[in-house]
Amino acid sequence: MKAWLFTLGTEVVTGRVVNTNAAYLGRRLTLLGFEVLGNVSLVDDVELIASWLSLVLSGRPALVVTTGGLGPTYDDVTLEAVARAAGRRLVLNEHALEMVRRRYEERGLPLTPERVKMAYLPEGGEAIPNPVGTAPGCWLRHGETIVVSLPGVPSELEAMWEGYVEPRLRKVAPLRHIAERLFTVVGVPESSAAAVVKRLLHRYPSIYVKTHPKGHETRGPVLLVYVQASASSREEAENAADIAAKELAAELENLGGSVTWGGSLQ
Amino acid sequence: MKAWLFTLGTEVVTGRVVNTNAAYLGRRLTLLGFEVLGNVSLVDDVELIASWLSLVLSGRPALVVTTGGLGPTYDDVTLEAVARAAGRRLVLNEHALEMVRRRYEERGLPLTPERVKMAYLPEGGEAIPNPVGTAPGCWLRHGETIVVSLPGVPSELEAMWEGYVEPRLRKVAPLRHIAERLFTVVGVPESSAAAVVKRLLHRYPSIYVKTHPKGHETRGPVLLVYVQASASSREEAENAADIAAKELAAELENLGGSVTWGGSLQ
Known part of the structure; x- marks a missing residue:
């Protein structure tokens, strides 16, 4: 399910x-x-936003999430752009009005x-309550696509996501489980790891691997290696991540690398 | 000049x-x-990247800057996507090869x-030296558009931007000067400031204003107000920013706001 x-x-x-x-999303x-x-x-340009939204909607993704542009100012044009892209009118929503009225x-x-x-x-959109700020969000079904519009203020966005959007999306989201492993390898340049990773991905097509250079490629290479498995059960995902990450770590040790499990990407 | x-x-x-x-760019x-x-x-998908690049290039912007995807791994596909979008072949560049060879x-x-x-x-691209890492960047002229491709590692990107790209862009960039003012207003809800800002922007079309809510719209509003002026001389830009920001601050004080100059958006 594409988003x-x-x-x-x-x-x-x-x-x-900084975005x-x-x-987060x-x-x-x-x-x-x-x-x-x-x-x-x-940028806050209703025609530009509407044209790019139209393009993405024409690919019929399962989900589009917008943030920002829901407030009271002249440059808050997101819902007008969503309406244009979805071929709807912008209409006064009674639930949304009640939410706004109560706040003031x-x-x-x-x-x-x-x-x-x-x-x-x-038109047809449902108001999403905003427990932190004033502007309601919007949940809109457009053909096969759900379009969710949320404010740009992170505290509002996150409260609405966790309290309303994610619980509702869980009912339609694919039953995919994701398992992740992270390890650090000292002593193997990314360009040497590349061939090993490529072979691993050919063996395991449902695995995702990304190598993040943290040191200097030639003068003291440090790689943070992220391995992700996706499967329809948690157990299957965890097993797949374990197998792939251990194989990859062992092959990087064979190239002279020293492996430490864990780490953080931030 | 659009970018x-x-x-x-x-x-x-x-x-x-986090991006x-x-x-930075x-x-x-x-x-x-x-x-x-x-x-x-x-995501690292050469067809997806090429199709979006093509679309943006068809609008003939002055500049497109790409970051990421220049390294040695299977998922580093940016220059292949740039080549496809620009209708070029991907060819071995002797200067780039010399840069890479020297590193190893x-x-x-x-x-x-x-x-x-x-x-x-x-084909036709020029190699941009990378003083920090290994992968060279690329400077490509495509019709009216300059396409600059840089690595995604921030230290490499920033060194190449400041040492090579920005000095070269200065020669083609518009002679625009930007002046900025920032102030904080306590006690005026964003929805009240909105009408004042709208009128100001009608009076001064070359001014850009953005209000950032930092407090709570109804329970204790704090707005960080950013005013930007753009003009063909630094003096003109500074004057325009001064006039607009002072007028705006005075009008917000008339609405009961308390203004403090300065602040930070981060």
């Missing part, structure tokens, strides 16, 4: 913030069993046009 | 690393005067096929 991310906002594209949302979706193919960050009423604040704007969703 | 980023690699898309390269290009429209991260000779290591692979560039 795409759209992490939207001029501040992301121009590098004024931690893309990493990419990881969560992978562990849920989705195959994430890409992440697209675009708590503080004795009136519903201005900028605040009401946050309650407009693509 | 696009392609920060490539399955480890980026699946969230095993700091996108932020987005920022550097913006400050050089380029208008960065988007950043695309894709320093350590008494032979040139294996995996190592030679790093010296294949799209």
